[in-house]
Amino acid sequence: MRFVNTFGLAVIAAIMVPNFIFAATHRDGFENLYKNKAVEFLEQAGRFGCFAFMIFCVPVLCRGFWFGGAKAAYFAASSALTAAYLCGxxxxxxxxxxxxxxVLSVVPSLLFLESGFFTLNIPLIVCAMIFAPCHILLSCKNAKMS
Structure with a gap:
C-alpha cells in the first residue's frame, strides 16, 4: 500500500458530508448530555486516529492486504458501510x-474496524478498538438522556 490511501480519503470525505451539513443546519451544535471526560477523551482520540490512519499508512505498521481477495473485500465492505452510513x-x-x-455509531465503528483488518493497518485497528465502544456508549447514553 502507498503512504496515502486515496480510497480511505474518499471514504472519510463521504462520511463527513452529512456531519458538515448537520453542523451547518444546527447552529446550536450537539449537546453532550453524558458527562464522562475519560470516555469523551478516548472517543475523540480514537476518532481522529481513525481518520488519520484511514488516509495515511505507516509503512512498517500497515502490512497491506493479507489474503487473496482482501483488496476486493476491503473495497466492497467499505463501500457498503459508507453507503449504509449515508443512508442512515x-x-x-x-x-x-x-x-x-x-446506526450512526455502529456503522462507522464497523467501517474503521474492517478497514483496519483487511489492510492489516495496526494503528487503525488500535484506534478503531478505542473509538468503537466509546462512540457507541456516548451515542446511546446521549440518546437515552435526551
Missing part, C-alpha cells in the same frame, strides 16, 4: 432516537 443519515435525519444513535 438520510433515513434518521429529523429523528432523535436510540435507533438513530445505534
Amino acid at each position: 443519515w438520510a433515513v434518521f435525519w429529523k429523528e432523535n432516537s436510540l435507533r438513530k444513535s445505534i
Whole structure:
C-alpha cells in the first residue's frame, strides 16, 4: 500500500458530508448530555486516529492486504458501510432516537474496524478498538438522556 490511501480519503470525505451539513443546519451544535471526560477523551482520540490512519499508512505498521481477495473485500465492505452510513443519515435525519444513535455509531465503528483488518493497518485497528465502544456508549447514553 502507498503512504496515502486515496480510497480511505474518499471514504472519510463521504462520511463527513452529512456531519458538515448537520453542523451547518444546527447552529446550536450537539449537546453532550453524558458527562464522562475519560470516555469523551478516548472517543475523540480514537476518532481522529481513525481518520488519520484511514488516509495515511505507516509503512512498517500497515502490512497491506493479507489474503487473496482482501483488496476486493476491503473495497466492497467499505463501500457498503459508507453507503449504509449515508443512508442512515438520510433515513434518521429529523429523528432523535436510540435507533438513530445505534446506526450512526455502529456503522462507522464497523467501517474503521474492517478497514483496519483487511489492510492489516495496526494503528487503525488500535484506534478503531478505542473509538468503537466509546462512540457507541456516548451515542446511546446521549440518546437515552435526551
